[in-house]
Amino acid sequence: MEGDPMTMSNFKPNARNSVVQRWLAAEERGELSLAERYLTALLALLPAVRPAEGFSDRVLNRLAEEAVASRRRRVPLELLAAMLFLGTGLALRLAPYWLTPLMSRVALPTWPARLWDAASGAGAALVELLEAAVGSLHLSQLILTSPQGMTFVAACIAVALISVRFLYALLERSSDDV
């Protein structure tokens, strides 16, 4: 720009061409673009600042300290988790030796007993489900060991694949329409 405000020889604060006065005049006239340029040059006159020597080293040191502290916190937690896991495994393995004596000695209030009954019922239902699943496995074994069974299964798979492909194409087309 003419009379670069950054040139020292132009810096005459009381003369008309000083950057601060040019800026103020441009603001007064409403010349936004010119005012912004002068203000940018004006703020370049602010005292330069920078952090104290060794700033980057302090940042790196802090990062390193945090990494070490994080590793230290992780070790006890991992150890605790491992011990809990082992302890639970041991307790389950030795349950016949300690669970029955404990149950006979401890008089449980009513609601845990009901909860236990419900859990037992759920367990029984799960067993029945598993038995049904095993039963169906026998059926599967029967099918898969006969040629007719294999043909039927292959035909079902083929129909399923074709249906999926058709459905996929339909969905793609409908999303394109959207």
Next chain:
Amino acid sequence: MVEKYETPVYRLLLRLVRDPSRAEDLSQEAFIKAYRALRSYDPNRRFLSWIFKIAHNTAIDSMRRKQLDTVALETPGEELPGPIARTEDATVLAPDTVVQGRDLARDLTAAVAELDLHYRELVLLRFQEGLSYQEIVEVTGLAMGTVKTRLHRGRKQLADQLRMAGWAPAGETAPKPSEGK
């Protein structure tokens, strides 16, 4: 990363919080957060505006926690000589011109420090750090209209401050200069 951007980040934070030690702490915090969040950096975006956003959020969080009051700008961590004093050919400048230059730097610093915090940050981001309006929107999370309005008000406030300090152009009705000028 730190060496390249430490000055602009520190400079912005110093002028926001107006406390050199606090500005240094916040700058460190900002760089640590930036390091942890490096994976989320979008290369399509200018790195400077990305790290300014982190610095901005860090400063806002700090101010909310500490509710910093107006603090006079103390001597910063390391203040370099101003552009007037740095001129190599000082013989070009008359002594009174050098003094006037220091007066302007002093009055300008005070005027910027006295700006409302919201205006100050936007004025610095736009006219000192050279961010575009869109980048300022991304840094501050403000709407474009709000950015432009606050910048307009910030400029007006700064202009009023400098006029009151006696820097009005010739021909303007100069307000009473501040004492000691």
